[in-house]
Amino acid sequence: MQQIDQFKVTYFQECDELLGKLEGHLSEIARLTGTAEDLNAAFRAIHSIKGGAAMFGFKRLVQFAHIFESALDALRSGRIEVNSGLIEKALQATDILADLAASARTGEFLPEEFEGDARENLEQAFLGVAAGNKAQTHDKLDIANPGYQDQLGPATFHIRFEPPSDMLRRAIDPLVLVRNLAALGKLETKVDASKLPSFAEVDPAVSYLSWSFELVTSAPLQSVRDVFEFVSDSCKLEISVQEAAAIDAAAVEAAFNEIPAAKLPAASRPPKERIISSIRVDLDRVERLVDLVGEITIAQAMVLQHLDQSMIDSNSELFRALSQLLQHSRNLQDGVMSIRAQPIGSIFSRMPRVAREVAQQTGRAVDIVLSGEETEIDKTIIEQLSDPLVHIVRNSIDHGIESAEERRAAGKNEVGTVKLSAAQRGGRIVVEVSDDGRGINRHAVRQRAIQRNLISSDVELTDEEVNNLIFSPGLSTAQSVTGISGRGVGMDVVYKNIQKLGGRVTVLSQPGAGTTTTITLPLTLAVLEGMLVRAGCEQYLIPLNNIVECLVIPPSDLKPVAGASDMINVRGQQIPVFDLAQHLGLAKAKAKSNGRVQVVLTELEGGGVCGVIVDEICGHNQVVIKSIRQNFRDLPGIAGATILGDGNVALILDVTQMARIASTQRTKQVHSQRATAQPEIQAA
Amino acid sequence: MTYALDRVSHGREAVERREERIQFVTFVLNAQQYCIDIMSVREIRMLQGITSLPGAPDYVRGVINLRGTIVPVCDPKLRFGIGETSIAPGSAVVVVSVEGRLNGLLVDEVLDIVSVTRSEIAPVPDADNSRRNPFFQGLITLNDDLLIVIDLGRLIAEAESELPLDA
Numbered sequence: 110m111q112q113i114d115q116f117k118v119t120y121f122q123e124c125d126e127l128l129g130k131l132e133g134h135l136s137e138i139a140r141l142t143g144t145a146e147d148l149n150a151a152f153r154a155i156h157s158i159k160g161g162a163a164m165f166g167f168k169r170l171v172q173f174a175h176i177f178e179s180a181l182d183a184l185r186s187g188r189i190e191v192n193s194g195l196i197e198k199a200l201q202a203t204d205i206l207a208d209l210a211a212s213a214r215t216g217e218f219l220p221e222e223f224e225g226d227a228r229e230n231l232e233q234a235f236l237g238v239a240a241g242n243k244a245q246t247h248d249k250l251d252i253a254n255p256g257y258q259d260q261l262g263p264a265t266f267h268i269r270f271e272p273p274s275d276m277l278r279r280a281i282d283p284l285v286l287v288r289n290l291a292a293l294g295k296l297e298t299k300v301d302a303s304k305l306p307s308f309a310e311v312d313p314a315v316s317y318l319s320w321s322f323e324l325v326t327s328a329p330l331q332s333v334r335d336v337f338e339f340v341s342d343s344c345k346l347e348i349s350v351q352e353a354a355a356i357d358a359a360a361v362e363a364a365f366n367e368i369p370a371a372k373l374p375a376a377s378r379p380p381k382e383r384i385i386s387s388i389r390v391d392l393d394r395v396e397r398l399v400d401l402v403g404e405i406t407i408a409q410a411m412v413l414q415h416l417d418q419s420m421i422d423s424n425s426e427l428f429r430a431l432s433q434l435l436q437h438s439r440n441l442q443d444g445v446m447s448i449r450a451q452p453i454g455s456i457f458s459r460m461p462r463v464a465r466e467v468a469q470q471t472g473r474a475v476d477i478v479l480s481g482e483e484t485e486i487d488k489t490i491i492e493q494l495s496d497p498l499v500h501i502v503r504n505s506i507d508h509g510i511e512s513a514e515e516r517r518a519a520g521k522n523e524v525g526t527v528k529l530s531a532a533q534r535g536g537r538i539v540v541e542v543s544d545d546g547r548g549i550n551r552h553a554v555r556q557r558a559i560q561r562n563l564i565s566s567d568v569e570l571t572d573e574e575v576n577n578l579i580f581s582p583g584l585s586t587a588q589s590v591t592g593i594s595g596r597g598v599g600m601d602v603v604y605k606n607i608q609k610l611g612g613r614v615t616v617l618s619q620p621g622a623g624t625t626t627t628i629t630l631p632l633t634l635a636v637l638e639g640m641l642v643r644a645g646c647e648q649y650l651i652p653l654n655n656i657v658e659c660l661v662i663p664p665s666d667l668k669p670v671a672g673a674s675d676m677i678n679v680r681g682q683q684i685p686v687f688d689l690a691q692h693l694g695l696a697k698a699k700a701k702s703n704g705r706v707q708v709v710l711t712e713l714e715g716g717g718v719c720g721v722i723v724d725e726i727c728g729h730n731q732v733v734i735k736s737i738r739q740n741f742r743d744l745p746g747i748a749g750a751t752i753l754g755d756g757n758v759a760l761i762l763d764v765t766q767m768a769r770i771a772s773t774q775r776t777k778q779v780h781s782q783r784a785t786a787q788p789e790i791q792a793a
Numbered sequence: 794m795t796y797a798l799d800r801v802s803h804g805r806e807a808v809e810r811r812e813e814r815i816q817f818v819t820f821v822l823n824a825q826q827y828c829i830d831i832m833s834v835r836e837i838r839m840l841q842g843i844t845s846l847p848g849a850p851d852y853v854r855g856v857i858n859l860r861g862t863i864v865p866v867c868d869p870k871l872r873f874g875i876g877e878t879s880i881a882p883g884s885a886v887v888v889v890s891v892e893g894r895l896n897g898l899l900v901d902e903v904l905d906i907v908s909v910t911r912s913e914i915a916p917v918p919d920a921d922n923s924r925r926n927p928f929f930q931g932l933i934t935l936n937d938d939l940l941i942v943i944d945l946g947r948l949i950a951e952a953e954s955e956l957p958l959d960a
Contacts, residue, residue, distance in 0.1 A: 400861070403861070404861050407861070647844060647845060693847035693848075694847060695845075695847070735861070735862070735863045736863065737846075737856065737863055737865075739862070739863065739894070740862070740863060740864050740865055740894045740895045740896065741846075741849075741853075741856070741863075741865040741894075744846060744847070744848040744849060745848055746847070746848065747846075747847070747848070750844075750856060750863045752858045752861065752863075755842070756841065756842060756858055757841075757842035757844060757858065758842070758843075758844040758855075758856050758857065758858050758863055759844065760844065760846070760847075
């Protein structure tokens with residue numbers, strides 16, 4: 110019983126994946142970038158869902174999947190032409206299929222005719238048309254496609270099945286096929302063993318057998334063919350039907366092998382799917398592995414610290430062994446991390462759907478273009494990236510893309526474009542959402558921000574700063590609140606979520622030409638490259654990907670600014686700096702030996718650079734990120750902690766947050782000063 | 794888990810409950826003995842390195858590395874308002890688990906494990922409410938020694954929410 114439950118869990122996991130793929134393939138087709146292979150893959154996905162559902166006895170799921178499958182087959186065989194209306198219906202059917210699967214999983218009851226409308230839609234749109242066309246174009250297919258006229262009398266099928274000799278190597282089990290056939294009706298099986306060599310010459314991995322079956326069933330030919338769906342391209346298969354009308358077996362064969370979906374562009378990809386062998390592993394086990402690798406990295410650092418450098422230098426064997434160890438553990442780390450890596454395509458594929466829905470609701474015409482789907486990123490990040498991405502795409506269409514008339518007037522293509530791209534740049538993943546819409550109305554954003562008291566009316570802001578105001582809570586410039594956006598919750602949540610992942614969001618916008626939202630994310634949440642610095646008597650880690658450069662300057666270069674932090678001049682650019690030890694309230698170590706100041710210039714999220722004055726730069730480390738929140742809580746300005754080679758804990762700094770704390774304190778001071786000096790401006 | 798005395802219930806069950814034995818780990822803070830339920834104690838270790846946490850309340854003295862996990866260390870003396878524990882290598886840290894979270898407690902010295910019945914735990918006198926220490930859960934008198942039972946939940950929970958204490 111428990112084992113069955115285990116199988117069910119696996120089935121539903123697969124179901125989720127298959128539904129995702131189904132949607133992805135249908136979306137490809139909807140955008141007319143799909144190929145015949147997409148249609149085939151969509152068909153196979155439904156077929157697999159149906160097969161599993163039948164195994165566990167989920168009747169409603171089976172029935173609906175069956176009709177859906179027949180519908181797609183009508184497309185696949187080219188009996189009806191692909192058009193967007195049909196694909197729309199197919200996508201709706203996908204939703205219903207997902208609901209039915211969810212109901213089968215949870216046991217939750219769905220109303221009797223829940224799937225009724227969708228079923229009728231499918232039958233009318235796909236099969237009704239199919240029935241009309243059939244007579245003219247494909248006379249001989251009459252018997253080949255009775256999949257939807259299930260009430261046929263019993264017929265006798267004569268099937269001859271000769272699998273290729275490498276069948277077993279390709280993991281095709283003939284027993285499964287036979288069992289599936291037997292499930293359809295009364296089956297008689299004859300094995301042809303004439304090709305079997307003498308025992309001494311038998312290669313156990315080669316298949317020598319062929320079969321002939323006699324199947325009495327009322328199932329349509331379609332169902333019989335489906336049994337061989339996955340082997341039909343490589344085996345010799347003859348099916349003949351003995352019924353009232355004797356059908357030319359050759360004609361059936363020809364129909365069967367007919368290249369499907371002539372209306373679709375020819376397959377651009379090789380039609381056979383890559384053979385991917387994979388196993389399913391509980392995420393907890395992978396996490397455990399990741400943790401262990403982290404511990405090894407730490408232990409290794411400890412060993413190195415306790416080894417005398419002179420000992421290593423004088424012993425070349427030890428030196429070689431150590432460098433091998435370092436190399437291997439680094440590879441091990443990369444390997445383990447790559448287990449958790451997933452292509453970002455798994456969430457990208459949902460976006461065309463989101464885009465189409467929003468476009469429909471808002472009456473816009475939008476094309477969505479994806480690129481870089483194969484970019485891999487840590488699974489934990491992927492999971493949390495989906496919602497923010499959906500939000501940004503919705504926003505782009507609802508706020509960015511203009512109506513067709515507006516676009517025509519502006520001399521643009523009536524159909525707007527939203528581009529989604531992902532790429533790995535340096536140690537980070539860059540995800541971009543760009544549209545060719547009207548861009549951010551900076552004036553409106555500014556006005557709204559002033560209205561909401563987010564900024565005061567006399568503050569001068571750069572374009573970039575105004576753009577970034579859209580991430581403030583409660584700000585929306587949409588004229589009317591729609592179900593999609595305009596409630597002013599969202600972009601601030603997007604910002605927070607991305608920030609939680611150690612990422613950054615920036616917005617670039619050109620009035621009339623469009624908006625680009627860029628998200629940059631770390632490759633993984635588990636390991637970080639950082640620079641170890643000392644402030645007071647504590648060591649801290651600054652993430653390396655934030656660091657622009659390190660400077661050593663005489664103290665006289667620090668220029669105090671009234672009511673603000675010190676500034677330094679770096680190649681003509683004024684950069685604010687703060688003293689780490691001072692900011693953290695640590696006792697300052699003794700005066701610097703050489704009287705010079707060490708500054709680490711770090712890039713801030715949302716642009717800008719800030720200098721951090723440290724007491725010493727200790728070196729570069731690769732560390733495993735540990736959570737403080739697990740046993741305590743988050744602290745402002747601290748991104749996490751790590752364990753150093755000596756076993757001590759070092760905190761990882763969130764310089765952006767730290768700089769923001771410093772600057773808000775500063776702005777508040779400035780504002781309060783200004784308020785007392787010129788109260789009338791505040792009132793205006 | 795509550796040690797409040799069940800004053801109203803009677804009958805055999807109540808008597809049995811009162812006779813149930815509980816073990817406590819006892820330790821010293823400023824010459825006074827305190828104790829905590831042994832079930833929440835994970836381990837006792839010597840302090841090695843501690844890293845201060847900027848922005849945390851002052852009684853959180855820092856974090857330590859407990860075999861790869863970051864564990865905050867509290868100073869109960871600062872919490873109770875009875876001074877400050879001096880930190881030196883070798884200081885004793887009692888690691889406790891409260892609601893799945895690990896915390897270290899800095900103490901002067903870990904003494905013993907004692908076993909008492911529930912009926913031996915007396916309530917903290919609340920004659921003078923304003924001075925009653927909110928972290929004390931009960932009192933145990935054992936061989937002329939007075940042991941104060943600490944309410945770990947409060948000690949830790951307030952550490953998280955950083956609620957200001959009413960003096």
